[in-house]
Amino acid sequence: MSRSVFLDSGPLGLLGQSARFPQSIACNDWLTALLAGGVRVLVPEIADYEVRRELLRLRKTASIARLDALESRLEYLPITTAAIRQAALFWAQVRQQGRPTSGAEALDADAILAAQAATLHLPDMVIATTNVGHLSRFVPADLWTSIG
Numbered sequence: 177m178s179r180s181v182f183l184d185s186g187p188l189g190l191l192g193q194s195a196r197f198p199q200s201i202a203c204n205d206w207l208t209a210l211l212a213g214g215v216r217v218l219v220p221e222i223a224d225y226e227v228r229r230e231l232l233r234l235r236k237t238a239s240i241a242r243l244d245a246l247e248s249r250l251e252y253l254p255i256t257t258a259a260i261r262q263a264a265l266f267w268a269q270v271r272q273q274g275r276p277t278s279g280a281e282a283l284d285a286d287a288i289l290a291a292q293a294a295t296l297h298l299p300d301m302v303i304a305t306t307n308v309g310h311l312s313r314f315v316p317a318d319l320w321t322s323i324g
Contacts, residue, residue: 178214178215178216178300179216179300179301179302180215180216180218180296180298180300180301180302181210181215181217181218181301181302181304181323182220182223182253182292182301182302183218183219183220183223183250183304183320184223184289184303184304184305184306184307184311184317184320185223185226185227185285186305186306186307186320187203187304187305187306187320188219188223188224188226188227188243188246189227190203190204191204191207191242191243191246192227192231192239192240192243192246193239193242194238194239202321203320206320206321206323210323210324211249216251217250218250218251218252218293219246219247219250219251219252220253220255220288220289220292221252221253221254221255221292222255222292223285223289224252225285226285227243228240228243231243253296255288255292256292256295258295259288259292259294259295260288260291262291262294262295263287263288263290263291263292264287265291266287266290266291266294266313266314267284267287270287270313277310277313286307286310286311286314287314289303289311290303290311290313290314290315290317291314293315294314294315301315302316302317302318303315303317303318304317304318304319304320304323305317305319305320306319306320
């Protein structure tokens with residue numbers, strides 16, 4: 177079975193940026209290499225939401241089009257009831273430990289993203305992120321630049 181990489185909003189946002197930005201170019205090259213290597217790359221619905229809402233607010237139509245175009249190259253992962261229930265468990269556990277990943281009233285997208293990945297029960301998976309600290313409390317996570 178091949179490796180599975182889940183995109184957090186950091187790298188997903190970079191993939192939607194213009195090719196004028198060096199980090200966007202690097203992220204697109206990274207994605208191309210993953211796909212060429214047979215890696216399964218998934219876009220959790222919650223990550224798409226986080227990126228898309230900001231692009232809509234800023235009226236970045238070209239970036240939204242680039243984000244939409246990824247749908248034909250990558251696998252989109254809808255939020256399921258099982259994932260939401262697992263996210264609620266993650267959310268409660270970190271608060272019981274005194275180590276929350278967001279404010280008490282926040283939806284906590286990190287918990288939802290981690291739960292989306294966890295409920296698939298994939299043997300070789302990692303979340304590609306720019307925020308390892310929060311996500312690695314729940315599931316394997318690493319900086320996108322460290323995943324090859």
